Amino acid sequence: MSVNETVLREEPEPLASAQYSWGGEMTLIHTIVETLSSATGRSAEELPPLHNAVDVDALESIFGPRGNGQLRTVTGEISFHVDNHEVVVKSHGRVVVRLAE
Numbered sequence: 675m676s677v678n679e680t681v682l683r684e685e686p687e688p689l690a691s692a693q694y695s696w697g698g699e700m701t702l703i704h705t706i707v708e709t710l711s712s713a714t715g716r717s718a719e720e721l722p723p724l725h726n727a728v729d730v731d732a733l734e735s736i737f738g739p740r741g742n743g744q745l746r747t748v749t750g751e752i753s754f755h756v757d758n759h760e761v762v763v764k765s766h767g768r769v770v771v772r773l774a775e
Contacts, residue, residue: 686772689713689759694767696738696745703730705769710756713771721756728754728761737765 690713694705707718714721724730733752739745751764755774762770 688770688772691770694769696767702734709769709771727756733763
């Protein structure tokens with residue numbers, strides 16, 4: 675493959691997605707759990723604990739606003755697996771759940 679070639683990976687359709695608002699009323703962990711619940715058809719209580727898959731505090735530290743409320747300029751995404759689902763948290767607040775490949 676040459677340097678000029680681009681490899682496009684076709685992403686599977688999300689089973690569920692939500693938009694998280696940094697600094698809003700709902701926490702990031704709540705948004706992730708609700709999105710996973712919607713994707714799996716399982717209640718939040720039936721899902722495995724998120725702390726087994728990801729450090730949610732670290733996600734908020736990486737993407738969330740600074741202590742003074744100023745938004746970060748970091749862009750990107752972090753993904754992790756919960757059971758047979760891939761959860762993607764994007765820097766702009768989008769949470770996507772799809773079947774893991």
